[in-house]
Amino acid sequence: MNTAVISNNLLFFFVGAWPNGPLGGIALTLILASSAAILASILGLVWGISLTLSQGWLRRILLAVCELLRAIPVLLLIFWCYFLLPIAFGIDIPGVLTVIAALSLVSGAYLAYTVQSGIRAVPDGQWEAAHASGLNRYQVLRLVILPQALRIVQPSFVNQWVxxxxxxxxxxxxxxxxxxxxxxxxxxxxxxxxxxxxxxxALVYLLLCTAVQWLGKRVLAGRVVA
Incomplete structure (x- = not known):
């Protein structure tokens, strides 16, 4: 095995053609993954809460869009975003942004169901007790239900980030x-x-996924406790 091919191209593996060209390699992978993870988590949280609280036609629309995004292959959605977003907004959108948008939408759809399941897993008695103490519906959700739900769904969030x-x-x-x-x-x-x-x-992806799993558990655990 000749490891010189790795050491001779190590800088290219990490940053691609930068600084003489666009940033790439492992650095760009981290930017793509972290940006998509943040956006997907926010989208999934808002979407999951909306699925829980909404009713009627609004809930049906949210469910339909969620099911559509989960059914479309990620590769196809990236391809669509790359060609459709510039047409929709009338501007040239970089490939990096289209990839982040596509990954965020798909992961956000999966996390929406995760958040909804976590909220429903909290016993009904928690809602009743919080309402009895004088809190309104949204205060109950934010102060009582969500901290418990996020603790329940923590592994699913970390898994989606990986x-x-x-x-x-x-x-x-x-x-x-x-x-x-x-x-x-x-x-x-x-x-x-x-x-x-x-x-x-394979080794780099193993290390990246292990690091994301380790970091994700600590970030979520800290926020749930806070």
Whole structure:
């Protein structure tokens, strides 16, 4: 095994063509994953609460959109966003932003159901006791129900963040030079070291996913306690 191919291209693996070109590699993968994770978490939280509290036609619309996003393959949604968002807004939207938008929408749809399930898992007695103490419906949700629900759904949030790290590799379809993309470029240039290159890819994703899992548990645990 020739590890020199890794060490000789290490900077390219980390930042791509930057500073002589656009940022790429592991750095761009982290930007994509962290941005999508933040947006998806916010969207999933708001969406999940809305699914819980809404009724009638509004709830049916929210459910329909959620089901649609969960049914569309992530790769296809990235492709659609890349071509449809510029048409919808009349401006040229960078591939990085379209990837973040697509990943956020899909993950937000999954997390919406997660949040809804977490809220429903809290015993009805909690609602009744909080109402009896004089709190209105939204105060009960924010101060009593959500802290317990987030504790219940914490593993699902962390799992979705890990999935996001891996799904950033799908950005290649719109030419975004994330880690897998630049690693494939190295493999095409070197040609004779696929085992070393793709083994390095697997190792890096393992380390990234492990770090996200470790960090995510502590961030969520700290916020739930707070």
């Amino acid at each position: 999935v996001l790290v891996k799904d950033t590799s799908l950005a290649y379809i719109v030419g975004v030079a994330e880690f897998t993309f630049v690693a494939s470029q190295v493999n095409s240039r070197e040609q004779v070291y696929p085992l070393e290159v793709f083994g390095f890819i």
